[in-house]
Amino acid sequence: MRFLSILTTKSSAYLLQKIGRGGSLPGQLGLKFDPDIFKKLTFKGPVIVVTGTNGKTSTANMIADLFERAGKKVVSNRRGDNLREGIATTLLANANLQGVVQADVVVLEVDELNVKYILPNLPVSAFVVNNFFRDQLDRAREMEQLIESIEKVLPNYDQTLILNGNDPNVVRLALKAPKANVVYFGLGRNKYSQETTNEASEGKFCPVCGNRLEYSYYQYSHIGSFHCAKCHFRTPILNVELHDIDLEDHTFYFHQEKFKDPYQGMYSMYNCAAIIAVAEVFCIGFDVVRQVFANAPQPKGRNEKFIKDGREVVLNLIKNPTGANEVMKVIEHDPADRLIVIVLNDKEQDGIDISWIYDTYFEKLMSKNTKKIVTTGTRGTDMALRLYYGGYQGVLETKETIEEALQEIGNDHDKLYVIATYTALLPSRTAIKKELGL
Incomplete structure (x- = not known):
């Protein structure tokens, strides 16, 4: 059945590509012919899997760039098809009919709930985990259930775990992987670290004994330096520890070497730390790492800027409290007068x-610099109510569509931030470009 599975996937992927479409349908067909197809594939080099709540797309894409710039042929699901069917499409479309994936390195972004289908069935050389936050409870369920689904497939994993050592929810994975080689990355204490936090935090209790964790400092949310007063569980020694963090200049140091973060925010620094950890494991030089950072593309909706005739519009995706809070911080630190649309x-x-x-601190938007907020989307009125309960005293309006919301802003030349959830992101981009005439 392997032959039919690969042939069907390759043929359907080719036909879809011809009409300008992609997606997971070819992989769905391939898995119907052979549900065990992953186990029947052969790889010429390392397979690297990346997961986590926030940052996995940017991290996986930069890891793929890392190997490409090191001279390797890379196969990766760069478009973010990170469920089992999408991953099947990526692998089978790039395999020959004998099941050999035609690449020196395979880099796969994997949805957290789909790790259980991928890790046991592919020869994964390195498993990179960025973070775990509460996200889409109706789909992903409580975070504890999500983490447990990954822990169940770790006891026999005997390759490399590359883990965020500042996230207790990630560090606990090492307890379930006794055969693995573990590499930890993170950030040291810096001028932005705080001794207390009022952000929604998930890493409150020790996974070993259940005692409440204590923190020496927080970087954001539950990410920081933690320890349990009753047992051995604590922040491990970090193999890759970034220091001298400068969020204004987007720079940091590692081993006395200075690097420039291609994106904004503390969370982006963690993505960079993960890239350096992968480079260290696979012996790729810092010069290649710098090239990756210098040429990293701007992901759609991640502080994406549109500028025309003096008007600047910044588009950001939000999907959970922690990611949204980091977006709020970026806006809060911008001294410019601003208008805001939330979709x-x-x-x-x-x-x-x-x-x-x-659980998101929209209060960070509520300063004198914010001249007006317009809400829209299927739950635009709920968003307006949240801002009202948060104490927003400025001009607050609700519109039926993103087009109407942008028209409400009119020709005002103050900086405009558009904040959109997942299904609203591409419609927001389209509306912004139309409004600006781009």
Whole structure:
């Protein structure tokens, strides 16, 4: 059945490509012919899997760039098809009919809930985990259940774990992987670290004894330096520890070497630390790492800027409290006068449970610099109510569509931030470009 599985996937992927489409349908067909096809593939080099709540797409793509710039042929699901069917499409479309994947290195972004289908069935050389936060409760369930689904496939994993050592929810994975070689990355204490936090935090209790964890400092959310007063569980010694963090200049140091982060925010520094950890494991030089950072593309909706005739619009994706809070911090630190449009949808891909907006500090937007906020989307009125309960005293309006929201802003030349949930992101991009005439 391997032959039919690969042939069907390759043929359907080719036909879809011819009409300008992609997606996971070819992989769905391939898996129907052979549900065990992953176990029947052969790889010429390392297979690297990346997962986590926030940052896995950027991290996986930069890891793929890392190997490409090191002279390797890379196969990767760069478009973000990170479920089992999408991964099947990526692998089978790039395999020959004998099941050999035609690449020196394979880099796969994998949805957290799909790790259980991938890790036991592929010869994974390195498993990179960025972070775990509460996200889309109706789909992913409580975070504890999600983490347990990954822990169950770790006891026999005997290759390399590359883990965020500042996230207790990630560090606990090492307890379930006694055969693995573990490499930890993270950030040292810096001028942005805080001794207390009022952000929604998930890493509150020790996974070994259940005692409440204590923190020496927080970087953001539950990410920081932690320890349990009753047992041995604590922040491990970091193999890759970034220091001298400068969020204004987007720079950091590692081993007395200075690097420039291609993106904004503390969370992006962790993505960079993961890239350096992979480079260290696979003996790739810092010069290649710098090239990757210098040429990293701007992901759609991640602080994406549109500028025309003096008007600047910045588009950001939000999908859970922690990621949204980091976006709020970036906006809060911008001294410019601003207008804000928030597009809140509750479709299946967004997560139909929108209670997370009450764990997000939208209060960070509520300064004298914010001249007006317009809300829209399928739950635009709920977003307006959240801002009202948060104490926003400025001009607050609700519109039916993103087009109407942008028209409400009109020709005002103050900087505009558009904040959108997942299904609203591409419609927001389209509307912004149309409004600006780009």
